[in-house]
Amino acid sequence: MPTGVSFHGDRQDTEAAGWRHLLALIEEAAEDGRTVFKPFAELSGSERRQIVTLPPTIAKLTAVEHLVLYGTNLVRLPPEIAGMTSLEVFEPYTSYRLHWYPYELTRCARLADSTVSTRALYGNFKFRPPFPALRPVADVRETDLGALDPGVWGADTIRNCSVCDRPIDHELRQVWISHRIGTDVLPLLVNACSAACVAALPEPHGGYVPTPHTGGPDIVQPGSRRPGQQL
Numbered sequence: 001m002p003t004g005v006s007f008h009g010d011r012q013d014t015e016a017a018g019w020r021h022l023l024a025l026i027e028e029a030a031e032d033g034r035t036v037f038k039p040f041a042e043l044s045g046s047e048r049r050q051i052v053t054l055p056p057t058i059a060k061l062t063a064v065e066h067l068v069l070y071g072t073n074l075v076r077l078p079p080e081i082a083g084m085t086s087l088e089v090f091e092p093y094t095s096y097r098l099h100w101y102p103y104e105l106t107r108c109a110r111l112a113d114s115t116v117s118t119r120a121l122y123g124n125f126k127f128r129p130p131f132p133a134l135r136p137v138a139d140v141r142e143t144d145l146g147a148l149d150p151g152v153w154g155a156d157t158i159r160n161c162s163v164c165d166r167p168i169d170h171e172l173r174q175v176w177i178s179h180r181i182g183t184d185v186l187p188l189l190v191n192a193c194s195a196a197c198v199a200a201l202p203e204p205h206g207g208y209v210p211t212p213h214t215g216g217p218d219i220v221q222p223g224s225r226r227p228g229q230q231l
């Protein structure tokens with residue numbers, strides 16, 4: 001039996017020096033309108049290790065065309081990355097704890113080139129590691145979307161639907177979909193507000209689980225495609 005996996009449960013320490021430094025670098029980049037942003041190159045090693053996500057203020061980086069996130073300790077990216085509307089080149093290469101991406105990345109319409117460490121990705125075609133199990137439907141009256149356990153939900157806060165961008169106000173439906181972003185097929189986490197928004201998702205990329213799914217060890221993935229291996 002394949003074993004289950006779960007999200008990294010790390011919470012961002014927003015008092016850490018590295019986090020404050022990152023916030024300042026984002027403000028600086030937003031002000032000078034630079035097109036290449038490599039924030040982790042400007043942080044010390046200990047500051048880099050303190051950062052497990054990016055702040056929502058990355059949405060201000062509307063001029064950035066090239067985002068470099070080499071060798072970070074990141075475990076998740078926030079949906080606000082959708083605000084980086086000029087993004088063309090995305091390089092989270094060797095960020096080995098980044099196993100999935102937010103569906104909102106599909107809104108970066110100019111994104112054409114990416115460099116991702118394939119073996120780190122849930123469901124990647126080389127090793128087909130399992131996806132964390134998701135709860136198919138959560139009642140918002142019983143679940144505080146502002147105080148979630150990131151080890152269970154992949155975020156500590158979920159506000160808007162990944163598909164229609166409206167506030168999630170009665171139910172949350174989480175699904176995985178493998179979709180091409182730039183030059184890679186990435187496992188994307190969808191936080192949908194309704195069954196209609198799940199139904200509106202595009203067809204998953206060929207060679208991956210053919211429908212949006214809720215992960216867990218029982219999901220059957222297509223065979224891996226290592227050279228010389230029978231499917």
Ligand SMILES: [Zn+2]
Binds near residue numbers: 163166194197
């Ligand atoms: Zn929706």
